[in-house]
Amino acid sequence: MIKPDAVSAGNTGAIIKMIEEAGFRIVAMKKTQLTMERAGQFYAIHKERSFFNDLCTYMSSGAIVPMVLEKENAVEDFRKLIGATDPQKAAPGTIRNLFAKSIEANAIHGSDSDANAEIESNFFFSHLEQF
Numbered sequence: 001m002i003k004p005d006a007v008s009a010g011n012t013g014a015i016i017k018m019i020e021e022a023g024f025r026i027v028a029m030k031k032t033q034l035t036m037e038r039a040g041q042f043y044a045i046h047k048e049r050s051f052f053n054d055l056c057t058y059m060s061s062g063a064i065v066p067m068v069l070e071k072e073n074a075v076e077d078f079r080k081l082i083g084a085t086d087p088q089k090a091a092p093g094t095i096r097n098l099f100a101k102s103i104e105a106n107a108i109h110g111s112d113s114d115a116n117a118e119i120e121s122n123f124f125f126s127h128l129e130q131f
């Protein structure tokens with residue numbers, strides 16, 4: 001998911017180009033916006049964290065571009081492509097190193113397991129939209 005800071009900064013196209021050049025196939029994609037409640041559902045795993053309310057406010061602050069991606073070893077390879085959560089620690093050339101503004105407004109989200117990738121794909125897309 002390309003997050004609100006990267007979409008509003010006009011970096012959607014550059015990020016999609018990096019994703020495709022890294023060998024990912026785009027299975028489904030759209031532009032949409034989360035409500036505070038939907039952002040809370042998406043990041044429910046973090047609901048006890050001190051930054052949860054700020055995170056939901058930020059995630060619902062503007063348009064996002066969720067996508068379903070396909071590749072061998074996709075979860076691990078995508079997390080390498082996006083870099084560490086904190087852009088100060090993200091390796092040079094990673095998406096967060098290039099485009100993230102802060103540890104919160106960090107440009108992009110990647111699923112952390114195949115099981116969560118399936119849950120998150122279904123959160124944004126109906127089965128008919130995934131082909």
Ligand code: GTP
Pocket residue numbers: 046051054055084085103104105106108109110111112
């Ligand atoms: P995602 O791919 O978005 O899940 O990021 P991640 O897996 O690298 O990090 P994590 O799941 O631990 O945190 C989810 C999101 O919460 C991060 O991407 C940030 O947007 C935000 N976040 C994480 N840590 C902090 C923090 O210490 N402060 C604030 N304000 N936001 C944080």
Ligand code: MG
Pocket residue numbers: 112
């Ligand atoms: Mg995470």
